[in-house]
Amino acid sequence: MVGLVLVSHSPEIAEGTATLVRQMAGEVEVTPVGGTSDGSLGTDPGGIQAAIEGMNADEVLVFVDIGSAVLSAEMVLEMLSPDLRENVRIVDAPFVEGAFAAGVLAQAGSDAEECEAAAMESRTESKLHDET
Amino acid sequence: MDSTQVTISIIKEMAATIEENRQSLTRLDSEIGDGDHGTNMRRGFQAAIERLDNTEPASPADALKAVSMALISKVGGAAGPLYGTVFLKASSALAGKEEVSAQDAADALEEALAGVKLRGKAEAGDKTMVDALEPAAQAAKEAAGSGSVAEVFRAAADAAAAGAEATVPLTAKRGRASYMGGRAAGHKDPGATSTHLLLDAAARVLENASEDA
Numbered sequence: 001m002v003g004l005v006l007v008s009h010s011p012e013i014a015e016g017t018a019t020l021v022r023q024m025a026g027e028v029e030v031t032p033v034g035g036t037s038d039g040s041l042g043t044d045p046g047g048i049q050a051a052i053e054g055m056n057a058d059e060v061l062v063f064v065d066i067g068s069a070v071l072s073a074e075m076v077l078e079m080l081s082p083d084l085r086e087n088v089r090i091v092d093a094p095f096v097e098g099a100f101a102a103g104v105l106a107q108a109g110s111d112a113e114e115c116e117a118a119a120m121e122s123r124t125e126s127k128l129h130d131e132t
Numbered sequence: 133m134d135s136t137q138v139t140i141s142i143i144k145e146m147a148a149t150i151e152e153n154r155q156s157l158t159r160l161d162s163e164i165g166d167g168d169h170g171t172n173m174r175r176g177f178q179a180a181i182e183r184l185d186n187t188e189p190a191s192p193a194d195a196l197k198a199v200s201m202a203l204i205s206k207v208g209g210a211a212g213p214l215y216g217t218v219f220l221k222a223s224s225a226l227a228g229k230e231e232v233s234a235q236d237a238a239d240a241l242e243e244a245l246a247g248v249k250l251r252g253k254a255e256a257g258d259k260t261m262v263d264a265l266e267p268a269a270q271a272a273k274e275a276a277g278s279g280s281v282a283e284v285f286r287a288a289a290d291a292a293a294a295g296a297e298a299t300v301p302l303t304a305k306r307g308r309a310s311y312m313g314g315r316a317a318g319h320k321d322p323g324a325t326s327t328h329l330l331l332d333a334a335a336r337v338l339e340n341a342s343e344d345a
Contacts, residue, residue, distance in 0.1 A: 042172070042208030067308060071213035071251060075204065 002106040002115050003029035003057025006099055007048055007073055008065045011035040017063075017096050024100065025107035029057045043072040049079060052088055059112035060088045061119070063099045089116065097122035135232045138341055139192040140184055142334045143199055147177035149333040150326070157329075160322040164309040168209055169322040176207035176215070192232055196223035210307060211323065214248055214261060221247035234284045238269070238276035241288060245269040258305035259316065261323035264292040268331055282338035289331040296324035 004021065008014040014034030021030050031051045036042040052060055062077075064070045073090050080088065089112065091098055098119035105115045133141070150157075150173045158170030180202035189195035196219045204216035225240040226232060232240075245265045254260045256267075271291035275284045299321035307323070309316040 036208035037205070040208065041166075042168070043212075044205070044208065045212065046205045068208070068210040068212060071210050075213045075216070075251070 001028065001057055002059045002061060002102070002110065002112050003055045004031070004099055004103060004106070005048070005051050005055065005060055005062045006030065006032045006034075006095070007043060007062060007069045008032070008034045008095065009041045009043060009067075009069060010065075011039060013065065013095070017099055020096065021099050021103035025103035028103050028106045029055060030099075030103065031055065043068045045072045045076050048072055049076045052076065052080065053084065058087065061102055061112060061115055062088060062090045063093070063095050063102075063119075064090060065095045087112070091116050091119050092123075093119040094122050097125075133341055135192045135230060136189060136195060138337065139195045139232075140189070141341070142337045143177075143180060143184060143195060145333040145337045146330050147181050149329050150174050150177045153326075153329055157322050157326055160320055160325055163319045164304065164312055164316045165322060166209070166308050169211060169326065172207045172209045172211055173215075173326055176203040176212060179203075179206035191226075191228075191230060193223045193226040193229065196220075196226065210252070211326070214252055214323070217247040217251045218244040218265070232281060234276045234279055234281050237281050237284045238272040241265075241269040241272045252306055254306045257302065259299050259302040259309060259321045259324075260304070260306050261321070261327045263299045263302070263321060264295040264324035264327035264331075267291040267295040268327070280338075280342060282335065282342045285331060285335035285338050289328065289335040292324075292328040292331045296320060296328045299324045 006014045006017050011034035014032030018030045018032040033047045033051045037044045062073050064073050077085055101118040101122050102115040105118045154170035154174050158167055161167050161169035180199040183198045183202045187198055189198055200216045200219035200223060204212050221243040222240040225243040226236060229236060249262055254262045256262055268288035268291045271287040272284045275287035301317055303314055304310040304316045
């Protein structure tokens with residue numbers, strides 16, 4: 001099964017997004033990593049690495065919000081052992097919408113590629129569906 | 133002093149410089165970013181000093197690596213991975229060397245620049261630390277042919293100062309300031325400013341060391 005790691009500057013955003021995903025995807029492993037090691041706004045590469053290494057999922061998708069979340073996650077991926085790194089990818093999608101879409105598909109048993117594709121669709125999907 | 137001791141002195145002077153300029157860095161970052169650059173860099177360099185005190189590095193490369201690991205784990209903002217990469221690449225460039233020549237120093241700055249451009253996907257003109265580090269690495273390379281390590285860092289620091297100053301009119305293409313569009317113009321980039329401060333700290337220590345010698 002695919003698992004999700006949610007990296008945000010804010011502990012509340014990471015936790016809240018995880019809660020939202022779990023509501024639709026109760027069996028999917030979702031690990032929020034928000035804030036710095038002392039709990040302030042920012043990102044914590046050590047925490048991100050521990051979260052990824054602690055996942056039981058076969059494949060892991062990492063969602064990131066802005067700035068240092070991206071840089072920290074990229075740096076952590078380079079530090080992972082090669083066999084683990086093969087099964088981990090950072091998704092270039094909106095944080096909440098992307099994680100939500102990926103979680104729903106993961107719950108349905110889709111693989112990482114399908115979950116990632118669903119998350120990527122949220123980059124362009126209209127919310128208001130206005131025809132004009 | 134041997135090169136390891138000089139490297140440690142430089143890192144301590146860098147930490148002191150960040151401490152002194154913490155408020156001005158944070159003020160610059162408040163104008164076009166999230167207002168935490170001074171605080172984050174201070175936290176990172178404090179952790180670096182602790183790590184140096186606890187590990188007793190055996191070479192310049194060891195000392196630089198300790199700084200890198202501290203910055204990566206403690207800064208909390210984009211400056212963590214970015215400056216972490218700077219110190220890590222400089223450390224790799226100096227691996228196995230007990231003494232650092234002018235050419236070694238210039239090579240380390242060039243490697244650091246290449247690493248940070250790759251990590252941040254930034255080029256000169258994007259209103260980032262690259263705008264200070266790129267002219268610094270270039271000036272260091274030119275100075276390395278005939279100068280001492282102190283002269284290499286002095287040339288680098290002065291070029292970084294001019295580079296940081298030149299970020300004022302720019303519109304940001306990377307980092308928080310990029311969300312501001314044209315409103316970031318008219319403000320000096322905090323990352324380019326801290327790059328200048330760190331290089332200047334290194335140059336001062338090396339100049340004092342060569343006067344004492």
